[in-house]
Amino acid sequence: MTDRECVELVQWAAPRLRLRWEGFRRVRGQVCKRIGRRVKALGLEGVGAYRARLEVDEAEWAVLDALCRVTISRFYRDQGVFDALREELLPELLSEARARGEKEFRVWSAGCASGEEPYTVGVLFRLGLAQGFPEFRLELLATDADEALLERARRGCYPPGTLRELPREWAEQSFTMTEDGEQCLSPGFREAITFRCQDLRAEMPAGPFHLVLCRNVAFTYFAPPLQREVLARIRERLVPKGLLVIGAHESLPEDAVEFERASGARPIFRKTSH
């Protein structure tokens, strides 16, 4: 399958999956490879035959949908974002929660991959924030559409390269190296985190949340009308002045007036009250 054939297939299929082709432009290499393997595994002659198959086989759309998921992640991805959360934004948010008499710090990681993002928040809370907010308990819900990734997340063991950006002293305190060279998160850092299989296009946890991370999923791959829907539903689930973090290369839909930037040009947004 040529690049052009693959691009045409993804462009044709994306709207039906409520996705947008532009999101895949940079990462299409891996998606096209997977689709190519699928076409072969089905014993089909090429992209035309695969398209014909999709026209008559409803179930194949779910397979294609899964092939289109990009699953790259790592701990403390976009350092500046986590630094700003720890140094400034979360202390502010938790102080306000404290003033309201709250004792739970409620977080949702949407599109959590193998757990790198939610566990980063877990480590950050315990080693970077809990001392100043000892009465708070972290309640973190992490969702993803891919059950195999969630299984890996629940296992909590990673190749060491994934931890490269996590501050070294935190990595030393929260992980132990196994005999076969994997880094496994210590049990105390997992307790507060629940993993749940959910397709963000169809369902969301109830909330309310102080912090939502929705990075490198909805605002890259979803079609614009769906992006607006997802954003509105995230907003409903945030507490007043709650924070939304998106990916470093993403932006919110243009008419998202109900959010303001919370930390300069960083991709962190605060829910406004109007």
Ligand SMILES: C[S@@+](CC[C@H](N)C(=O)[O-])C[C@H]1O[C@@H](n2cnc3c(N)ncnc32)[C@H](O)[C@@H]1O
């Ligand atoms: C590129 S990873 C991002 C991981 C993490 N948020 C980060 O930024 O490092 C995108 C994740 O979103 C998940 N995903 C894709 N489409 C989804 C959907 N419709 N609902 C829930 N998760 C989805 C993928 O399975 C993948 O784990």
